[in-house]
Amino acid sequence: MLKEVKMEKRILWLSFWTGSLFALAEFFMAIYSGSQAVLMDAAYDASELLIVGLMLFLMPLFHRPITEKLPFGFAQLESILVIAKGLMLLSVTIGLSAKSVEVALSGGNEVDGVQISIFQGIVAVVSLVILIGMRRMNRSLSSPIINMEIYGWKVDVAYSVGMGIAFFASTFLKGTPLEWLSPYFDQFVSVLIVLFMLPEALKMLFRAIKDVILISPEKETMDRIKHLCGGVLEKHCLQSVFYDVTRTGRRIWVAVYFRTEGDTLSVSSLQSAMREANTTLAREFDNCTCELIMADPDADALPSA
Structure with a gap:
C-alpha cells in the first residue's frame, strides 16, 4: 500500500510540474500570437493544476482504512475531486467558447499558422514522452x-x-477561394477542441456523480462481476439471487445474496466460497471486497440476478 501511495504521488508530481511549465509556455504563446485556441489550451492546463494540487494534498486520506464512523473511508472524497475537476473544465470550456464566438462575430482574428503549428508540434512530442512515462508508472495502480x-x-x-496540422494547413488558404476563412480559422479550431473534449469529460463526470450518490456501476462492470461471482457460486452449489454493488472512488463493495439447493450449508463451505470470490474479483478489480449473504428462502423482496 505504501508503495502504491508513493507511485501515485510521483505520477501526480510529474503531471503537476510538467503541466505548470506547459501552462506558462502556452499563456506566453497565446499572448504573443493572439490565438484563442492556444489560450483555451492554456486555460485547461491551468485549471487542472488546481485540482492536481488538491489531490497531492489529500492523497493520504484516500488510502486510510474504513472505520465504523467512516464506513466508506475517504473514497467518496476522490469522486468529489473528479466532479470538481470536471465542472471546472466545463466552466472554462463554456467561457472560452463564448469568447471565441464573440471574436468570430467581430471579424475574426488573423494568426501566424506556421508559428503555432511548430509550437504545437513541440508540445505534442513532449506530451507524448510524458504520457508514455505515466502509463508505465501506472501499470500496477487502479x-x-x-x-x-x-x-x-x-x-x-x-x-x-491535430492543432499543429490544422494551423499548418491553414497557411495554404491564401490565394485560394477559401482565403476568406483565414481570420476565422483560429476560432473554428477552438470550437472543434470543445467538441472533441466534451464527450469523454462528461462521461467521467457522470460516473463520478454516480459513485458519490452510490448508484451501481455501469452495465459492463456489473456484468463482469456477475460473471465472476456466478462461476464461484455455481462451483459451491449456490444460486445467486441479487447483486448489491457499490463503487465510490477506487473502492468497490460487492454483496451477493444467494440461496442453497438443499436445506443445509456448512460454514466452511461458505467461507471457502467467499475467499474464492474475493480472490477472483481481486484479479480484475483492485480494492474490491465481496461478501456472500444468504437470502430468506421464503422472501420474494429480492429480484432475480
Whole structure:
C-alpha cells in the first residue's frame, strides 16, 4: 500500500510540474500570437493544476482504512475531486467558447499558422514522452485520479497534433477561394477542441456523480462481476439471487445474496466460497471486497440476478 501511495504521488508530481511549465509556455504563446485556441489550451492546463494540487494534498486520506464512523473511508472524497475537476473544465470550456464566438462575430482574428503549428508540434512530442512515462508508472495502480490524469495527457497529445496540422494547413488558404476563412480559422479550431473534449469529460463526470450518490456501476462492470461471482457460486452449489454493488472512488463493495439447493450449508463451505470470490474479483478489480449473504428462502423482496 505504501508503495502504491508513493507511485501515485510521483505520477501526480510529474503531471503537476510538467503541466505548470506547459501552462506558462502556452499563456506566453497565446499572448504573443493572439490565438484563442492556444489560450483555451492554456486555460485547461491551468485549471487542472488546481485540482492536481488538491489531490497531492489529500492523497493520504484516500488510502486510510474504513472505520465504523467512516464506513466508506475517504473514497467518496476522490469522486468529489473528479466532479470538481470536471465542472471546472466545463466552466472554462463554456467561457472560452463564448469568447471565441464573440471574436468570430467581430471579424475574426488573423494568426501566424506556421508559428503555432511548430509550437504545437513541440508540445505534442513532449506530451507524448510524458504520457508514455505515466502509463508505465501506472501499470500496477487502479486509481480514478491517475486514470483521469492520463486521459488528460492523451487529450493533450491528440489535441496538439491535430492543432499543429490544422494551423499548418491553414497557411495554404491564401490565394485560394477559401482565403476568406483565414481570420476565422483560429476560432473554428477552438470550437472543434470543445467538441472533441466534451464527450469523454462528461462521461467521467457522470460516473463520478454516480459513485458519490452510490448508484451501481455501469452495465459492463456489473456484468463482469456477475460473471465472476456466478462461476464461484455455481462451483459451491449456490444460486445467486441479487447483486448489491457499490463503487465510490477506487473502492468497490460487492454483496451477493444467494440461496442453497438443499436445506443445509456448512460454514466452511461458505467461507471457502467467499475467499474464492474475493480472490477472483481481486484479479480484475483492485480494492474490491465481496461478501456472500444468504437470502430468506421464503422472501420474494429480492429480484432475480
